[in-house]
Structure formats: structure tokens, C-alpha cells
Amino acid sequence: MTEDLSGISPQRARELFREGLVRPTAGISRGFAQANLMIVPKELAFDVLLFAQRNPKPCPILGVLDAGETSGPLLAGGDIRTDVPQYVVYENGVPVARPTDITEYWRDDLVTFIIGCSFTFENALLEADLPVAHISQGVNVPMYQTNVRCDPAGRVSGPLVVSMRPMPANQVADAVRITSRYPAVHGAPVHIGNPEELGIKDINRPDFGDAVEIPDGHLPVFWACGVTPQAAIMESKPALAIGHAPGHMLITDAKDSQYLVP
Amino acid sequence: MTEDLSGISPQRARELFREGLVRPTAGISRGFAQANLMIVPKELAFDVLLFAQRNPKPCPILGVLDAGETSGPLLAGGDIRTDVPQYVVYENGVPVARPTDITEYWRDDLVTFIIGCSFTFENALLEADLPVAHISQGVNVPMYQTNVRCDPAGRVSGPLVVSMRPMPANQVADAVRITSRYPAVHGAPVHIGNPEELGIKDINRPDFGDAVEIPDGHLPVFWACGVTPQAAIMESKPALAIGHAPGHMLITDAKDSQYLVP
Incomplete structure (x- = not known):
């Protein structure tokens, strides 16, 4: 049983991770936006930013730290090298390490992309x-x-990765309506029903994360997922890139409500 | 009296401009998104894209043409060098020419940013x-x-430019509600009433465009404006940049309705 950290501030959460806590971030600092991470060398940064611009549903950018910057308004007083519970380091597109601190990998030419996460709209669904x-x-x-x-951009290309939440048939429309109000954090679903059309062979064997039970009468509803940039990195094979470990997000100082459109 | 071109296709409109027609584009190809233009050398493109990402209300990017590309899905079969009725060429931040064709200025390292325009939400207001x-x-x-x-980005910085539409006090809320549904084309107003707080000394002397009469009981309502990137170029003084002449927009193949969120 993990401790209930739903009420702690984002600053405190980042501090705990900096001090060594390693756990998935779901439910921590409720009400504050959690974010996916993608860190690449400056020479690839335009291609990554353009890839995000061209694929805003899977890659909604919340903020960018300039080359070498380790903090910014989304993590006031924080340090991007230590404040995420776990990272994945990619070399030539291959995950080579899962450190809890990336200080030893840090370089002055690294640009950090902070990318919206579905946790924000999950709170709205709940x-x-x-x-x-x-x-x-x-x-x-x-x-x-x-x-x-x-849509590719320069040297960056890859498949769309989706997350799935089963919804009762009579609440699918509500799920669409509610999540479409959060375009900055993946927005409306990209696909409803028919997983095989997306090339998903076995809904019970996800490529990342865990399988969930789909109750009778529920439809699988698919949203664009912030793991997409990491899939693109694996395909595009830059010499170095650093992401977060799945489910181990950056907890930002931005409130979920800030990303709500009417 | 200008000819009514509200019913022609975007393709036909771009063809007319390519053939030499020069006129403001308001009201042409109604229902299709018009766009602001900013063309810069590749070496400045990351800074411009990041500036847009950090300032999405004035700089909502609809599309980017890669270095040297002169066409793309937003202007199928078109040519960005000829299909806008009038351009402004900036050298070191100073407007030096207002050509109707930029073929002679074209270089293989030029990256084109296609930026949302308030014409889209004006149709919704009407x-x-x-x-x-x-x-x-x-x-x-x-x-x-x-x-x-x-918010500055690298070498690109500048003031927010706003457009103004007077609204009756009892319809200001409707104007907010409607335009906030178009986040990709400037979205909700940034300021309502009190122009002096924005540093506007004389509402009857706009810096660009024309003054309009503000009827009694109307409030000035201010939206972020797509001229902002051009103001940033004037301040940031790159060796070369090319924009559109105010009011002389790129007419794209995207429907206004495509940018509506619920």
C-alpha cells in the first residue's frame, strides 16, 4: 500500500523524488498537472518541437527549457535532473538505463520538452x-x-501511441465531451471501439503499462498518449535522449484547471 | 467596390493572387481559415517556433513548411512565394519592400510558419x-x-500586439464564450476595457490597420493578434524575414470549423 500523497504540493513532491523516493506519480498532488518528459540535444530540438507542433494530440507541449536550463516556471525552484522519480536514457534509440537522477548524463546543450499528460483529464473524468x-x-x-x-518532422518520425480507458456505451459521449475540453493534454479520443483498426492485435497485451479488465458493455476508448515522443525517439535513434519512466511523471506547478477550455 | 469573392475556393483565390490580384483578403473564400505568415532562415527557426509555443495566443501555429518547401497540405498545389496577395520583406528588422511575389527573395533555407488569424473567429461572431x-x-x-x-525565446522577443473589436456590454460575455472555442486562432480575449492598462494612449490611433468608431455603451475588447510575430521580427532584427502585408493573408484549405473546440 503506497502512502497517500494526494494533498502534498508539487514542490514537496519534487523534493521527495529529489531525495530518492521512487514510485509512480498517479494520485500525487491532485489538481496539479503532471507531464511527460523528452530531453534531446539542441541540434535535434527544432525537429522535436516541429514534430510536436504537427502532432499536438500525442505531443501537447506545456513548456520548453532552453539548452542547459534545469529549471523553469513549471517547476519553480526545482531541477529537471533530479525531480522526476525515474528516467529512461536512450542511446541510439535504445533504452540503456533507468536512473532516478540524470545529473551524470547532463550536458549544456540539452533541451527539455515538458509534455501534457492524460492524468489531467482523468481527474475531470473521475x-x-x-x-x-x-x-x-x-x-x-x-x-x-x-x-x-x-506526421514526421525532419529526422523525427514514429507511430502514434494511444492509451485506453474502457467506457460504458452510454457514457462514451460524456468521455468525449469532457476530454475535448482539455486540448492541451491530449484532448478528445482519437479512436473509439475497433482496436484492430489501430493494429492492436490483443487488447489484453498492451505494449506499455498494464492490461485492464474491460467489463461487458464497455467500449475501449483510445486517447493519444504522451509516450508517442519516446516511441519516435526509439525509431529516430538520436545519439542521446532522456525521457521519464512510464507512469513516473514530472509533477508541475500548473493547475489542471489552467488547461480547461470552455 | 471590390468584387464579391466570398464563394470562391481557396485554390481559386490563391490562383488569383498568383496571377497578380492585390487586395485585402477579408471576406474571400468564406468558411476557410486565413493565416498570418512568417518566413525566416532555418538557423532562426527553432527560436521562432519556441516563441510561438510560448506565446500561443498571439502566435497559434497552423502549419510549418520545412526549409525550402514552397507548398504543403494547407495550400495544396499552391506556392507560398506567389499565393499571398502582398508580402513585407524585413532586413535587419526594417521593412524594405512590399512585393506581391517573393520568388526573387527565396532561398532553400527559408522556413515558413503559417499562423492562425482572427478572421476565423470573426465568422463565428457574425x-x-x-x-x-x-x-x-x-x-x-x-x-x-x-x-x-x-515570453522571449532565444533571439526572438517583442511586444504583444492586439486587435480590438468594440462589443456592447451585454454581449461581451458572448464574445468571450464564442472566441474561446477557437484556441487555435487566438482564442479568448486577452483584455477587456481599460486600453490605457495595455499602454494604448489613443484608441483612435491604432499602430496598424484602421481606427473604428466605438459606439456609446460598447467596451473595447482586445484579442492577441497575429501581427505579434512581425513585431518580434522588427525587434529581433534577423538579417532576413518575410511576412504578409497586414490584412493580406494566406487563404488556406483548412475550414474554419476544423479549429472549433466544444
Whole structure:
């Protein structure tokens, strides 16, 4: 049983991670936006930023730290090298390490992309009494690599990765309506039902995260997922890139409500 | 009296401009998104894209053409060098020419940013029977350089430029509600009433465009404006940059409705 950290401030959460706490961040500092991370050398930064611009649903950028910068307004007083519970280091597109601190990998030419995360709209779904299966089942959200290609940008290309939440047929429309109000954090679903059309062979075997039970009468609803940039890095094979470990997000100082559009 | 071109296709409109027609684009190809233009050398492109990412209200990017590319999905079969009715060429931040064709300035390292334009939400305002003063008065929208600074990015910095539309007090809320549904084309107003707080000394003397009459009981409502990137170019003084002439926009193949969020 993990400790309830839902009420602590983002600053305190980052401090705990800096001090060595390692755990998935779901439910920590409720009400504050959590974020995906992608750190690349400056020479690749334009391509990554353009890839994000061209694929805003999977890659909604919340903030960018300039080359060498380790802090910024989304993590006031924090340090991007230590304040995420766990990272994944990629060399030539291959994960080579999962450190809890990337200080030894840091370089002055590294540009940090802070990318919106579905945790923000999950709070809104729960608030509206919609089910969020992986939360009630206590596992990580199931994620699938699809046969849909993202729009490429320069040297960066890759498949769309989606996350899945089963919804009762009579609440699918509500799930669409609510999440479409959060375009900065993946927005409306990209696909509803028919996983095979996305090239998903077995819904019970996600490529990342954990499988969830899909109750009878529920449809699988798919949202663009912030793991997409990491899939692109694995395909594009830059010499160095650093992301977060799945489910181990950056907890930012931005409130979820800041990303709500009417 | 200019000819009514509201019903022609975007392709036909671009063809007319390519063949030499020079006129403001308001009202042409109604229902299709018009766009601001900013063309810069590749070596400045990351800074411009990051500036746009950090200032999404004035600089909502609809598309980017890679270095040297002259066409793309937003202008199918078109040519960015000829298909805008009039351009402004900046050298070291100073406007040096207003050509109707930029073929002679073209270089293989030029990156084109296609940026959302308020014409999209103006159609939605008109549809909802809200007044759009500059349209009913037959002039260009009044635009003002403010004392608000945009978030800088690398070598690119500058003031926020706003456009103004007077609204009756009992319809200001509707204007907010409607335009906030178009985050990709400037979105909700940035300021309502009190122009002096924005550093606007004389509302009847806009910095760009034309003054409009503000009827009694109307409030000046200010939206972030797509001229902001050009103001940043004037301040940041790159050796070369090319924008559109105010009011002389790129007419894209994207429908206005594509940018509507619920």
C-alpha cells in the first residue's frame, strides 16, 4: 500500500523524488498537472518541437527549457535532473538505463520538452463520475503502439501511441465531451471501439503499462498518449535522449484547471 | 467596390493572387481559415517556433513548411512565394519592400510558419449576431502594440500586439464564450476595457490597420493578434524575414470549423 500523497504540493513532491523516493506519480498532488518528459540535444530540438507542433494530440507541449536550463516556471525552484522519480536514457534509440537522477548524463546543450499528460483529464473524468479502469484496478494505464503514423518532422518520425480507458456505451459521449475540453493534454479520443483498426492485435497485451479488465458493455476508448515522443525517439535513434519512466511523471506547478477550455 | 469573392475556393483565390490580384483578403473564400505568415532562415527557426509555443495566443501555429518547401497540405498545389496577395520583406528588422511575389527573395533555407488569424473567429461572431465593427465599417481591424511583453525565446522577443473589436456590454460575455472555442486562432480575449492598462494612449490611433468608431455603451475588447510575430521580427532584427502585408493573408484549405473546440 503506497502512502497517500494526494494533498502534498508539487514542490514537496519534487523534493521527495529529489531525495530518492521512487514510485509512480498517479494520485500525487491532485489538481496539479503532471507531464511527460523528452530531453534531446539542441541540434535535434527544432525537429522535436516541429514534430510536436504537427502532432499536438500525442505531443501537447506545456513548456520548453532552453539548452542547459534545469529549471523553469513549471517547476519553480526545482531541477529537471533530479525531480522526476525515474528516467529512461536512450542511446541510439535504445533504452540503456533507468536512473532516478540524470545529473551524470547532463550536458549544456540539452533541451527539455515538458509534455501534457492524460492524468489531467482523468481527474475531470473521475469528477464527472466516469470510470477510469486502471485507477480503480490500481495499475498503470494500458498503452498501445498503433499502426497510425505520426506526421514526421525532419529526422523525427514514429507511430502514434494511444492509451485506453474502457467506457460504458452510454457514457462514451460524456468521455468525449469532457476530454475535448482539455486540448492541451491530449484532448478528445482519437479512436473509439475497433482496436484492430489501430493494429492492436490483443487488447489484453498492451505494449506499455498494464492490461485492464474491460467489463461487458464497455467500449475501449483510445486517447493519444504522451509516450508517442519516446516511441519516435526509439525509431529516430538520436545519439542521446532522456525521457521519464512510464507512469513516473514530472509533477508541475500548473493547475489542471489552467488547461480547461470552455 | 471590390468584387464579391466570398464563394470562391481557396485554390481559386490563391490562383488569383498568383496571377497578380492585390487586395485585402477579408471576406474571400468564406468558411476557410486565413493565416498570418512568417518566413525566416532555418538557423532562426527553432527560436521562432519556441516563441510561438510560448506565446500561443498571439502566435497559434497552423502549419510549418520545412526549409525550402514552397507548398504543403494547407495550400495544396499552391506556392507560398506567389499565393499571398502582398508580402513585407524585413532586413535587419526594417521593412524594405512590399512585393506581391517573393520568388526573387527565396532561398532553400527559408522556413515558413503559417499562423492562425482572427478572421476565423470573426465568422463565428457574425454568425452569432455579434457586431464586428471593422467589417461593418469596411476597414481593416485596428491593431495596437501594447506594453505587455511576450515570453522571449532565444533571439526572438517583442511586444504583444492586439486587435480590438468594440462589443456592447451585454454581449461581451458572448464574445468571450464564442472566441474561446477557437484556441487555435487566438482564442479568448486577452483584455477587456481599460486600453490605457495595455499602454494604448489613443484608441483612435491604432499602430496598424484602421481606427473604428466605438459606439456609446460598447467596451473595447482586445484579442492577441497575429501581427505579434512581425513585431518580434522588427525587434529581433534577423538579417532576413518575410511576412504578409497586414490584412493580406494566406487563404488556406483548412475550414474554419476544423479549429472549433466544444
